[in-house]
Amino acid sequence: MGKLLILTLRVVLALVLAGSLFVQVVMVPLLSVDLEESDAALAAVRIPLLVIVLLGIVSVQIALVCVWRLLSMVRRGTVFSRGSFLYVNIIMGAIAAASLLTFSFGAALAPGEDVAPGVVLLIGGAGLLIACVALIVLVLRVLLAQAVARDAEASKLQAEIDEVI
Numbered sequence: 001m002g003k004l005l006i007l008t009l010r011v012v013l014a015l016v017l018a019g020s021l022f023v024q025v026v027m028v029p030l031l032s033v034d035l036e037e038s039d040a041a042l043a044a045v046r047i048p049l050l051v052i053v054l055l056g057i058v059s060v061q062i063a064l065v066c067v068w069r070l071l072s073m074v075r076r077g078t079v080f081s082r083g084s085f086l087y088v089n090i091i092m093g094a095i096a097a098a099s100l101l102t103f104s105f106g107a108a109l110a111p112g113e114d115v116a117p118g119v120v121l122l123i124g125g126a127g128l129l130i131a132c133v134a135l136i137v138l139v140l141r142v143l144l145a146q147a148v149a150r151d152a153e154a155s156k157l158q159a160e161i162d163e164v165i
Helices: 003-037 040-044 045-075 083-109 118-165
Strands: none
Touching: 003 040, 040 045, 045 083, 045 118, 083 118
């Protein structure tokens, strides 16, 4: 990866992180006020909905920080090492948590007549899509493990060739 591409990705990550902090600090309190002023059915699930939204934002922020760290490893040329597995595992966990939080969001909205069943079904579908993203990251983790093994094998073979020469 070129330095310009890494810089561009970092700018995008910083903008997304700043946007998520804005949503966390400004928009979630406004959502809380709106839910409090709404009818009694939504006001009853106000706290669970706010907790789910906040935890969802935190899971995105955790994934962003881990991607930032992986970009740093790419820049240094150490991404194909055992240290990158920690960040990939955390990203996978954050995505899986976001999927569960999406399902929880739909479950919190499901009871009652205020939210249409189709909306709850769409939220469940979004949770399923997020779970699929976690599976894609799992496949990429397996590919990373293979690349790390090949890199270690190549280093060993290079050392043997250097000995012979």
